[in-house]
Amino acid sequence: MPKLYWEDFAPGSVAEYGPRQVTREEIIAFAAEFDPQSFHLDEDAARSSMFGGLAASGWHSCSLLMRIIADGFVVDSSSMGSPGVDEVKWLAPVRPGDRLRVRATVLESRPSHSRREMGLVKFLFEMFNQADVAVMSLRMTSMFGRRMPAASQAAPAHADAQ
Amino acid sequence: MNYFDELRIGDTFVLGSHVFTAEEIKAFAARFDPQAFHVDEEAAVRSHFGGLCASGWHSASVWMRLMVDYRRRFDDERRARGEPAVELGASPGFRDLKWLRPVYAGDTIAYDSEVVELRPSKSRPDWGLLSLRNTGANQNGELVLSFVSTVFIQRRPGREDAA
Numbered sequence: 001m002p003k004l005y006w007e008d009f010a011p012g013s014v015a016e017y018g019p020r021q022v023t024r025e026e027i028i029a030f031a032a033e034f035d036p037q038s039f040h041l042d043e044d045a046a047r048s049s050m051f052g053g054l055a056a057s058g059w060h061s062c063s064l065l066m067r068i069i070a071d072g073f074v075v076d077s078s079s080m081g082s083p084g085v086d087e088v089k090w091l092a093p094v095r096p097g098d099r100l101r102v103r104a105t106v107l108e109s110r111p112s113h114s115r116r117e118m119g120l121v122k123f124l125f126e127m128f129n130q131a132d133v134a135v136m137s138l139r140m141t142s143m144f145g146r147r148m149p150a151a152s153q154a155a156p157a158h159a160d161a162q
Numbered sequence: 163m164n165y166f167d168e169l170r171i172g173d174t175f176v177l178g179s180h181v182f183t184a185e186e187i188k189a190f191a192a193r194f195d196p197q198a199f200h201v202d203e204e205a206a207v208r209s210h211f212g213g214l215c216a217s218g219w220h221s222a223s224v225w226m227r228l229m230v231d232y233r234r235r236f237d238d239e240r241r242a243r244g245e246p247a248v249e250l251g252a253s254p255g256f257r258d259l260k261w262l263r264p265v266y267a268g269d270t271i272a273y274d275s276e277v278v279e280l281r282p283s284k285s286r287p288d289w290g291l292l293s294l295r296n297t298g299a300n301q302n303g304e305l306v307l308s309f310v311s312t313v314f315i316q317r318r319p320g321r322e323d324a325a
Contacts, residue, residue: 033227034223035227037250050251050314051252057223057226058253059219059226063217063219063223067193067196070194070196070197079197081218081264084218084259084261085256085257085259087255087256089255
């Protein structure tokens with residue numbers, strides 16, 4: 001049974017997850033598979049690039065954030081996935097050896113109009129490195145099952161007569 | 163890709179397609195998004211998705227790979243014509259990412275990118291900011307993914323309005 005349902009994400013609540021360390025090997029392996037640009041693969045090439053040194057792919061940063069929150073709470077929740085992400089800002093490079101943590105703030109919560117067993121939660125996720133530098137911010141909506149599904153919308157025909 | 167100054171709003175790049183196998187979906191999810199409907203076929207059948215489906219970060223990361231491969235082919239063509247390859251830099255981020263439908267095991271997703279905004283960089287005069295609307299569609303022509311990315315791209319050296 002999930003530990004967390006839609007009802008457990010109160011607007012304004014803040015929680016922290018992680019840290020998780022990212023290695024040089026992981027940065028290069030992700031880049032080789034999904035983002036084979038020289039500044040994600042090769043230290044010498046990265047030094048003369050805009051990044052000034054080897055940096056993780058932004059998609060790797062997103063995936064690491066997902067892993068940190070998955071371990072932090074998503075896997076233990078009634079998660080039903082996500083319809084999407086409003087905005088991602090890659091604020092600073094993620095470097096080999098960085099220890100990343102995620103601060104999750106609940107911005108909004110509302111029941112689903114179309115599915116009575118589901119609710120939606122909008123989060124701001126901020127990822128920081130070991131020097132407390134914000135490396136990424138991500139605003140997204142997640143869908144969760146409700147502990148107590150909303151009452152059926154279909155009222156009996158005689159309900160108004162009482 | 164061409165220099166910033168040579169790109170036009172509406173230019174469209176057909177990046178190619180990718181088949182999401184069950185093995186690949188589970189391998190990505192085991193590393194980054196180990197929710198039951200991404201890692202466990204039986205649990206996925208019982209979930210509201212009704213079958214194993216890829217992490218949204220997986221379907222977005224595959225866009226990046228196909229874009230890098232596309233650019234590499236384009237760079238090779240430029241070099242073959244005796245023109246230098248155009249450099250791309252860092253990306254400040256993306257917006258309006260929508261996971262419109264699940265990507266199920268066995269789906270073939272075709273990715274396209276369209277130029278939607280071109281803005282000279284104020285802080286880096288040799289660079290411009292290119293925004294693309296990127297989409298993925300499955301084998302039935304249904305959109306599964308859409309987002310707007312932004313990336314630094316080199317301006318044409320020696321252009322007339324250069325400082």
